Amino acid sequence: MSKLRIAVQKSGRLNEDSMQILKDIGIYIDNGKDQLKASAKGFPVEVFYLRNGDIPQYLKDGVVDAAIIGENVLIEKGNGITIVEKLGFSTCRVCIAVPKAAKYSKIQDLEGKRIATSYPNTVKSYLEENGVKANLHIINGSVEIAPNIGLADAICDIVSSGSTLFKNNLKEVETILKSEAVLAVSPILSAEKQAILDKIQFRIQSVLKGRQSKYILLNAPNDKLEKIINVLPGMKSPTVLPLAEKGWSSVHSVISKNEFWDVIDELKANGAQGILVCPIEKMVL
Ligand SMILES: Nc1ncnc2c1ncn2[C@@H]1O[C@H](COP(=O)(O)OP(=O)(O)OP(=O)(O)O)[C@@H](O)[C@H]1O
Ligand SMILES: O=P(O)(O)OC[C@H]1O[C@H](OP(=O)(O)OP(=O)(O)O)[C@H](O)[C@@H]1O
Numbered sequence: 001m002s003k004l005r006i007a008v009q010k011s012g013r014l015n016e017d018s019m020q021i022l023k024d025i026g027i028y029i030d031n032g033k034d035q036l037k038a039s040a041k042g043f044p045v046e047v048f049y050l051r052n053g054d055i056p057q058y059l060k061d062g063v064v065d066a067a068i069i070g071e072n073v074l075i076e077k078g079n080g081i082t083i084v085e086k087l088g089f090s091t092c093r094v095c096i097a098v099p100k101a102a103k104y105s106k107i108q109d110l111e112g113k114r115i116a117t118s119y120p121n122t123v124k125s126y127l128e129e130n131g132v133k134a135n136l137h138i139i140n141g142s143v144e145i146a147p148n149i150g151l152a153d154a155i156c157d158i159v160s161s162g163s164t165l166f167k168n169n170l171k172e173v174e175t176i177l178k179s180e181a182v183l184a185v186s187p188i189l190s191a192e193k194q195a196i197l198d199k200i201q202f203r204i205q206s207v208l209k210g211r212q213s214k215y216i217l218l219n220a221p222n223d224k225l226e227k228i229i230n231v232l233p234g235m236k237s238p239t240v241l242p243l244a245e246k247g248w249s250s251v252h253s254v255i256s257k258n259e260f261w262d263v264i265d266e267l268k269a270n271g272a273q274g275i276l277v278c279p280i281e282k283m284v285l
């Protein structure tokens, strides 16, 4: 039986969360960090530990079948590669920044200027869309230092919290794209491998839905139940069970992680007591 070859970043910002999601979907690997390739236990998968920047080419060539990779890298050099799942971690954006003191009002202000970047294709197409001609300096790291050492007038790089820009006296002036870690697949995939991938995707979706949701339990007097149930959406509808104490019920439901504080305020205002909120490991709809 063939195995699905999945690439993950060997070390760096994506590694830990990538390994965690594999673990959460039941793909366990021993001593992963010391190897470049490892077989999973209990699932027909081989994990390849690679540089994030090398993965698009491996996918194109069919050397690996799937990968967990930053969307920004696929946009830069992954044309023809399909994203099948957004994974919700390593969120960042690719931005243009200029020195704080520089005058800047529009992208055309960069006409004829020098831009340092590790994302030449992304910058090129953004400049072309806006009819701007500039000189690109391709560097592989520490891009933010380029204006301070006189190498460039502007930079294009990844921004997350903005603290690297701040420390280097730069200001963000254009957001070219937003990115997060994704599951991407090679265009060359046999039917047998596609079936393994479908299983993996189903499991990932269950884990991601669980991460986005909370399980909520509460007690309520029966005369307040109607209002409380209206606040709680639930997967189908909330579960209502009688408590040992007469006239009271226990209500169970699932709520979105993003809105649970607002929901709790509303539940309290409507007479809910003893509210418990628990994490959900997996959610299969
Ligand atoms: N500050 C950040 N915050 C959130 N996500 C980030 C940040 N920096 C990078 N990323 C995301 O993580 C990915 C990997 O970044 P990292 O710096 O670990 O590796 P790299 O040097 O770009 O790649 P390689 O593995 O080829 O050495 C990036 O492509 C991007 O998607
Ligand atoms: O907006 P921030 O939260 O400051 O994050 C942005 C920085 O993070 C990344 O670098 P990283 O730390 O991965 O170092 P690297 O250049 O060695 O990859 C990116 O290249 C930026 O420099």
Ligand SMILES: [Mg+2]
Residues within 6 Å of the ligand: none
């Ligand atoms: Mg980095």
